[in-house]
Amino acid sequence: MRRARWAGLGFAAFVAACGAANAPEVVSAPSGGEVPASSASPRSAEPARAAPTSPSGAVAANAPPEAGSHDPPKTGIVFSKGDWKSSFERAKSAKQPVVIDTWAPWCHSCLSMTHYIVSDVSLKPLATQAQYVAVNVEEESAEPLVDQFTLNVLPTYLVLDPVNQDVLGLWRGAASVDEFRDFLTASFATMAARKAGTVDAASKHLVVAHTAAARGKKASAANAYAKAIQAAPPAWPRLDEAAWGALDAMTTTGRLAQCAGLGGKTLPKMKGATAIWRTAVLTINCARGLGSGAR
Numbered sequence: 001m002r003r004a005r006w007a008g009l010g011f012a013a014f015v016a017a018c019g020a021a022n023a024p025e026v027v028s029a030p031s032g033g034e035v036p037a038s039s040a041s042p043r044s045a046e047p048a049r050a051a052p053t054s055p056s057g058a059v060a061a062n063a064p065p066e067a068g069s070h071d072p073p074k075t076g077i078v079f080s081k082g083d084w085k086s087s088f089e090r091a092k093s094a095k096q097p098v099v100i101d102t103w104a105p106w107c108h109s110c111l112s113m114t115h116y117i118v119s120d121v122s123l124k125p126l127a128t129q130a131q132y133v134a135v136n137v138e139e140e141s142a143e144p145l146v147d148q149f150t151l152n153v154l155p156t157y158l159v160l161d162p163v164n165q166d167v168l169g170l171w172r173g174a175a176s177v178d179e180f181r182d183f184l185t186a187s188f189a190t191m192a193a194r195k196a197g198t199v200d201a202a203s204k205h206l207v208v209a210h211t212a213a214a215r216g217k218k219a220s221a222a223n224a225y226a227k228a229i230q231a232a233p234p235a236w237p238r239l240d241e242a243a244w245g246a247l248d249a250m251t252t253t254g255r256l257a258q259c260a261g262l263g264g265k266t267l268p269k270m271k272g273a274t275a276i277w278r279t280a281v282l283t284i285n286c287a288r289g290l291g292s293g294a295r
Helices: 011-018 084-094 108-118 121-126 140-148 177-196 201-214 218-231 239-252 256-269 273-291
Strands: 026-028 034-036 098-103 131-136 156-160 167-172
Touching: 084 098, 084 131, 084 140, 098 108, 098 140, 108 177, 121 177, 131 140, 156 177, 167 177, 167 201, 167 239, 177 201, 177 239, 177 273, 201 218, 201 239, 218 239, 218 256, 239 256, 239 273, 256 273
Parallel strands: 098 131
Antiparallel strands: 026 034, 098 156, 156 167
16 A cells, blocks of 8 residues: 555554554654555564464354454355445445445454454344445555545445445444444435435535545535534434544644534533544544644
């Protein structure tokens, strides 16, 4: 993968997304983020480790996925590994969204998500509601996708409208089963509401924000996320998603005062542990930046 594609990825986010032991060596990028130190493939960053075994020698039930393996038990949602472009044609015919899982063999959280979250049997009802495709970002066939979207954290899950490729849902990094279920359910509901002409104002702004953020337009994304949060009804199910996206975009564009203020207001209303942790970290970082004299 070209080094520039990882610009803007902070070391903390990189470690959180992919695990320190499995991540390739990174160096500071001009943007203040980190990029792989070598342009060589990071696939060999860590040798494969044997799965834990029981005294009898059988593989333990809680054994971690084999290094580089992206083939989960077929019990929950199964992401195909065929031509990702053809998934859009299938989705158009089925009038369904496309869900793309962007991953890499060295990304531990990518493999853990696939083996322990996406494969959870409770997600099976969602398996027929979209076209699911997994894209290894290190393969040559992924070049057009990586060029089109800003993938500065792995895994990144994109829920796309197959007609215009608007980003209905954007989730970066790991999630719990409940968080992933809620993310997909809300994204699918937004597509259905758009088709029916009944989408609420907050969700309209969120799609604009996600689409801008996924294409690297962070200033536009920050504005749209703020509008989504402002228009959100009480107990809006996508507040976690919108708040973390807003703070990330505001941090990237140097809007530290707005970031710290929004983080302080939204944190008490958030529910998902992952989103709360991310939002808290970004809020603290923005406040520290203000304290150091940055604006």
